[in-house]
Amino acid sequence: MTRLRYVYAVCRPFDAALQAQLTGVAGVPPKLLTHHGLVAVVSTVPEADFAEEPLRQRTDDGDRAHHAVIDALTAVTTPLPLRPATVFRDDSAVRVMIEEREDDFRRALDRFCGRVEWRVKVYLEGLEENAEVFAGQLHRTLSRYAEDHRLYASPNVLEAAYLVTREDSEQFVELVDRTKREADGIAPGPRVELTGPWAVYSFFGSGTGCGPRS
Numbered sequence: 001m002t003r004l005r006y007v008y009a010v011c012r013p014f015d016a017a018l019q020a021q022l023t024g025v026a027g028v029p030p031k032l033l034t035h036h037g038l039v040a041v042v043s044t045v046p047e048a049d050f051a052e053e054p055l056r057q058r059t060d061d062g063d064r065a066h067h068a069v070i071d072a073l074t075a076v077t078t079p080l081p082l083r084p085a086t087v088f089r090d091d092s093a094v095r096v097m098i099e100e101r102e103d104d105f106r107r108a109l110d111r112f113c114g115r116v117e118w119r120v121k122v123y124l125e126g127l128e129e130n131a132e133v134f135a136g137q138l139h140r141t142l143s144r145y146a147e148d149h150r151l152y153a154s155p156n157v158l159e160a161a162y163l164v165t166r167e168d169s170e171q172f173v174e175l176v177d178r179t180k181r182e183a184d185g186i187a188p189g190p191r192v193e194l195t196g197p198w199a200v201y202s203f204f205g206s207g208t209g210c211g212p213r214s
Contacts, residue, residue, distance in 0.1 A: 002047040004087040005094050008069045009041050009079035010105050016076035025065045035095045074199045078113050081199045116197035122158035123191040131157045131190035150202040161202035
């Protein structure tokens with residue numbers, strides 16, 4: 001059975017150990033493939049599972065495993081997440097990919113080192129006007145604490161991603177928690193949801209739009 005190389009992310013070398021019981025797609029533990037001073041986090045998967053028809057029928061299990069590996073990496077380093085189902089023929093092909101995109105990877109790692117993504121949603125549970133005013137004020141406040149942000153088209157009043165340094169993350173979370181309490185005082189009020197910290201899915205080009213469901 002032919003096995004392909006599934007690539008989760010690219011990062012710099014790191015010393016911390018990943019979770020001992022961590023498994024990736026197809027139940028295979030990830031390994032580190034180092035090339036030109038960069039690390040591709042990979043595992044092997046059956047080629048038959050990544051043919052056109054099996055991919056169309058793919059369940060959420062593979063995506064959950066993909067993001068579980070990236071979450072584990074985010075706890076110990078700054079990974080650049082690749083899209084789910086990014087596969088190559090063998091280790092040599094992964095090395096070629098690293099060489100072809102080396103400059104982009106290094107620039108992105110310089111930019112995102114020590115940073116994570118937080119996501120905020122504001123749901124409409126009351127008067128639309130109250131919720132929209134509240135969401136606009138919240139977004140302006142959070143943007144001042146973040147280095148960058150992305151706004152998403154959504155049925156929610158607000159759905160946004162914020163790029164925040166790890167050292168500022170505690171203050172960012174406290175700020176959102178405070179706004180949640182303020183929202184509770186608006187009758188009928190909006191509902192605020194915060195998730196993270198995530199890898200920089202919304203800000204790294206190859207990972208845009210492929211983050212975990214939240």
